[in-house]
Amino acid sequence: MQSARAPLVTPATRSLHRFSADDHRCRIVAVLSPFELAHFFPDGLGEAASAHGLPEIILRPVPEKNTEPWAWGEFLEQERPDVLIGGWDMPGLPAPDEEGRGGCQAIPKQLWPGYVCFLTGTLRKKIPRCWIEQGLLVSNWGDSISRTVAESALMLILGALRCVAANQHNLHQDGGWKLPHRPEQSLFGRRVGFHGFGRVAQALTRLLQPFGVSLRTFAPGTPESAFFEYDVHTCATIEELFSSSDVLVELAPLNDHTQGIVGRELxxxxxxxxxxxxxxxxxxxxxxxxxxxxxxxxxRVALDVFETEPLPADSPLRAHPEILLMPHQGGPTLDRCRDAGDFALRQVAAWLRGETPSAIITLPVWDMSS
Known part of the structure; x- marks a missing residue:
């Protein structure tokens, strides 16, 4: 099945060895479903590779919503990928058992790809921690989706202010017309606070500019230069942020400090x-x-993410039609998955040039993922 190829470049030598764009010793293998292929590479995988000066990308299709385990050892032995591209439907790499056996240790390190370029965001269910811990180089879609998440956040802000959920329930379920006392409000001139000031918050500041809002944030660890660049006031405490915001957008990363930090007191x-x-x-x-x-x-509450996902059918949040709920779809719309596909191939091209790709999944990043 596999044609003859040049001697294997092992992970140890890959750290020093790179390929030119037309070097056919580089083997790039994509494990994608038809759904992923159609939306991340709508112009075709070959066209996308050519546009980035990459050699042929070998497609190994998997079913959509794939949950079947793979014999990864056999697959890697047969394919010998230098770069592996995967996404939502890629079978998960083997995880260790309760005694810590198996996992990444079940596959000889000389068979590992030099780089795994993950098309999507959270990958904890696909790449267990031990692989990162043992040195597998992995990246995800990084900030290629920041603007679409920011777009979704703006929609939720406006929807909450305009009482969209309550109006829809009133019109569809209650057979009503206008809500009493016209409770809708405008975004213009509001004080908007960000708990966290990463890429999404930064993209959201640009979308908010036409509304003449004042911006503030509490984001320990963020470089001061970012606040200056986006003209955002920094609050000395998280309490100051909450007490001075007409609109509060929760964008803090999940870690030991932020777990459950937003409660009654704030x-x-x-x-x-x-x-x-x-x-x-x-x-x-x-x-x-x-x-x-x-x-x-x-x-006025609008939520796209929840403590438990999918949101349980008996969640008390569902009983309040004035609360605007979305099913964790703030990421790229299907028509913009192509942004993540383009970003991924740019990272592969960078790796081939000997550069470190963006959006590397380090152990702290893996630990903060949901």
Whole structure:
């Protein structure tokens, strides 16, 4: 099945060895479903590779929503990929058992690819921690989706202010017309706060510019230069951020410090009637307390992420039609998955040139993933 090829370049030598774009010793293998192929590379995988000056990318198709385990050792022995491209439907690399046996140790390191370029975001279910710990180079879609997540956050802000969820329920389920007292509000001139100031928050600042809002953030560890570049006021404490924001957008990374950090104490600092949007990580927020405070202080809430996903059918959040809910779809719309596909191939081209790709999944990044 496999044609003759040049001697294997092992992971140890790959760290020093790179290929030119037309070097056919480089073997790039993509493990993709038809769905992924159609949306990440809508012009075709060959066209995409050629546009980035890459050698042929060998496609090994998998079923959509694939859950079948693979004999990864046999696959890697047969394919010998220098670069492996995967996504949502790629079978997960083997994980260790409860005694720590198996996992990455089950496959000789000389068979490992030099680089795994993951097309999508969170990959914990696809690449167990031991692979990263033992030196496998992996990247994900990085900030290629930041603008579309920011677009979704803007939609949630406007939807909450304009009472879209309540209006839709009133029109569709209750047979009503206008809500009493016209509760809709405008975004113009509001004080908008970001808990966290990464790429999504930075992209969102640009989308908010036409609304004449004032921006503030609490984001420990973020370089001061970022605040200056985006003209964002930095709050000395998280309490100051919550108490001074008409609109609070939750975008903090998930780690030991931020797990469950947003609860009653902070939420009660929001001005009455304020907007609370979460497009970051669901487990940063204590949902039960959010619901209690939202009802008591008439907060306008819009959520795209949750403590438990999928959102349980009996979640109390579902019982309140004025709360705007989305099913964790703040990432790229299908028509913009091509941005992540383009980003991925640029990273592969960089790796071939001997450069370090962007969006590398380090152990801290893996640990913060959901």
């Amino acid at each position: 939420l009660e600092l929001l001005p009455e009637g304020a907007v609370f949007v979460n497009t970051g990580r669901g487990q940063v927020v204590r949902e039960a307390e959010l619901l209690e405070v939202a009802l008591a202080r008439r907060l």
